[in-house]
Amino acid sequence: MAVSLLSHEVSDLCLxxxxxxxxxxxxxxxxxxxxxxxxxxxxISVWDCNHSPESLTGxxxxxxxxxxxxxxxxxxxxxxxxxxxxxxxxxxxxxxxxILSKIPGLVIxxxxxxxxxxxxxxxxxxxxxxxxxxxxxxxxxxRRKHQPKSGVTAAATTIHGGGLEFCWxxxxxxxxxxxxxxxxxxxxxxxxxxxxxxxxPDVLSTDYHAPAIxxxxxISRSLANQTSVAVVDADGFLIGEISSFTLTCCDESVAAxxxxxxxxxxxxxxxxxxxxxxxxxxxxxxxxxxxxxxxLEYFNTISSGNQSTLSFSSSSDEESSLSPKTxxxxxxxxxxxxxxxxxxxxxxxxxxxxxxxxxxxxxxMIQAIAHRVNYVWVIEDDCSLIGIVTFSEIxxxxxxxxxx
Numbered sequence: 001m002a003v004s005l006l007s008h009e010v011s012d013l014c015l016x017x018x019x020x021x022x023x024x025x026x027x028x029x030x031x032x033x034x035x036x037x038x039x040x041x042x043x044i045s046v047w048d049c050n051h052s053p054e055s056l057t058g059x060x061x062x063x064x065x066x067x068x069x070x071x072x073x074x075x076x077x078x079x080x081x082x083x084x085x086x087x088x089x090x091x092x093x094x095x096x097x098x099i100l101s102k103i104p105g106l107v108i109x110x111x112x113x114x115x116x117x118x119x120x121x122x123x124x125x126x127x128x129x130x131x132x133x134x135x136x137x138x139x140x141x142x143r144r145k146h147q148p149k150s151g152v153t154a155a156a157t158t159i160h161g162g163g164l165e166f167c168w169x170x171x172x173x174x175x176x177x178x179x180x181x182x183x184x185x186x187x188x189x190x191x192x193x194x195x196x197x198x199x200x201p202d203v204l205s206t207d208y209h210a211p212a213i214x215x216x217x218x219i220s221r222s223l224a225n226q227t228s229v230a231v232v233d234a235d236g237f238l239i240g241e242i243s244s245f246t247l248t249c250c251d252e253s254v255a256a257x258x259x260x261x262x263x264x265x266x267x268x269x270x271x272x273x274x275x276x277x278x279x280x281x282x283x284x285x286x287x288x289x290x291x292x293x294x295x296l297e298y299f300n301t302i303s304s305g306n307q308s309t310l311s312f313s314s315s316s317d318e319e320s321s322l323s324p325k326t327x328x329x330x331x332x333x334x335x336x337x338x339x340x341x342x343x344x345x346x347x348x349x350x351x352x353x354x355x356x357x358x359x360x361x362x363x364x365m366i367q368a369i370a371h372r373v374n375y376v377w378v379i380e381d382d383c384s385l386i387g388i389v390t391f392s393e394i395x396x397x398x399x400x401x402x403x404x
Contacts, residue, residue, distance in 0.1 A: 004349040011112035019165035030092040040250040079255035087294040129168040171391040194357040198393035205230040260286035
């Protein structure tokens, strides 16, 4: 029965999934930023299309290929680079290709008739998003809802000859699908993650007191790995995490916090309730002390009158009612206001999702799915960090079970 389940076509996983919104590879980083701010999704697909007369006549969707994806984390990490912190405005004019991952095989095209087993094999080989063509009726509501509001730059839905659109399947989609028929795998459900040997001790971690900017490469790697950066103390106890998922729900102004705060303070800054006023003032002060005038000026500009950006006030409590001076100003509603659905996703806070080595496979799966993450940290009873369990390791268990 389990083998029969894995023979399902991947098109079964595409039911009710929205069509991908896309950006052309010829776009700029600024285009990507604008599109992300108007999107309900954490990632936007990037396409390289050949719209020659011959390809349009033939209606061949293979002339258009999804070559990658971008998120707000990509933009934030890009703005934190040494060459960009001095002038973020200039950095945003660069080609979109500057922030695309160079890791091959993260995004792969897959035919809708391919089996779920094929999809799992590609994921185990390193794929994160499987791009599948779907058929829509021209003029359907699914297309109209992606039209941008007047005056707003937004990614377009990728549409090809014959009304062909695309969706993509993620690791979470596959694990969720397996969980819906979990009874078919009953022999392995109650086995502990330690007994299954799926606890990976090789984790990305940083010290609580370390400068957040020193973790920028780790944040980039966590995005590529679909995991997170553990924040630990000197004794290796897990304090929290710098989650790429949480960062996707922020805006580019977080780059200023990464450039100036410690890892521990950054966790508090990006927490779901919005940045504390004292940390806002610290960011302002340190930007000025380090003469990062370009970054300070840029974030002053985006804060003025923009409902979907972060604003700050550097005035003291005593001066705030007297001085109109505005530098980077706090407004949690503005910070979360990129869209209503995007705001709702910020209810997740920075507390790490954890389990223990004796936790069962099914318990860890449910825990990860419930918190919309691709991993769960494994800790001892005293909170010392043991390792991490990822969806990739979980899918490997299901794959091996079907071959047994």
